Amino acid sequence: xxxxxxxxxxxxxxLTDFMQSQSEESLYAAQQxxxxxxxxxxxxxxxxxxxxxxxxxxxxxLPPEVxxxxxxxxxxxTAYGFAFREYQSLIDTQK
Amino acid sequence: xxxxxxxxxxxxxxLTDFMQSQSEESLYAAQQxxxxxxxxxxxxxxxxxxxxxxxxxxxxxLPPEVxxxxxxxxxxxTAYGFAFREYQSLIDTQK
Numbered sequence: 597x598x599x600x601x602x603x604x605x606x607x608x609x610x611l612t613d614f615m616q617s618q619s620e621e622s623l624y625a626a627q628q629x630x631x632x633x634x635x636x637x638x639x640x641x642x643x644x645x646x647x648x649x650x651x652x653x654x655x656x657x658l659p660p661e662v663x664x665x666x667x668x669x670x671x672x673x674t675a676y677g678f679a680f681r682e683y684q685s686l687i688d689t690q691k
Numbered sequence: 692x693x694x695x696x697x698x699x700x701x702x703x704x705x706l707t708d709f710m711q712s713q714s715e716e717s718l719y720a721a722q723q724x725x726x727x728x729x730x731x732x733x734x735x736x737x738x739x740x741x742x743x744x745x746x747x748x749x750x751x752x753l754p755p756e757v758x759x760x761x762x763x764x765x766x767x768x769t770a771y772g773f774a775f776r777e778y779q780s781l782i783d784t785q786k
Binding site (some may be wrong): 639651675679 | 705706709711717718721722723724726727728729735738742746749750753754756757759761762764765766768769770771774775776777778781
């Protein structure tokens with residue numbers, strides 16, 4: 597299993613737990629996931645992609661408009677992704 | 692109407708158009724929205740919040756799990772928001 601597949605699996609686990617329990621523990625697991633994603637420089641649009649794929653797996657019968665709505669969020673987050681990459685390269689320059 | 696309300700309204704317009712038409716024009720409108728949001732330093736978690744509110748208005752009858760799933764995305768994006776704020780302050784320092 598490569599890193600990307602591991603992240604997919606981890607995210608789907610966090611999401612499923614939270615959707616079922618809304619517990620503090622599952623929220624904490626989401627924070628840990630974020631830290632890992634940031635450490636690995638995963639851009640924000642990838643997170644939205646993960647969320648879309650996870651939801652398609654967990655709730656495949658949602659109306660098609662829901663999936664379209666993810667595409668808009670993906671489009672907006674892609675613009676944020678450029679800022680994120682620029683931030684990463686600024687950080688790398690300062691090292 | 693304050694700036695935040697204007698952004699809310701603009702976003703809900705972009706989202707509704709895209710959900711109905713999936714047209715190139717509505718995707719372009721989403722890109723313009725992103726540019727405006729970035730110019731105004733709106734953090735990424737605010738975008739997820741906008742998406743959640745807009746979806747609650749447009750599709751109020753979705754299962755509760757969908758709204759819970761937004762809370763996880765919000766949690767993850769909040770971590771990205773810290774990186775975004777740091778990026779903004781680095782940019783401001785360089786000016």
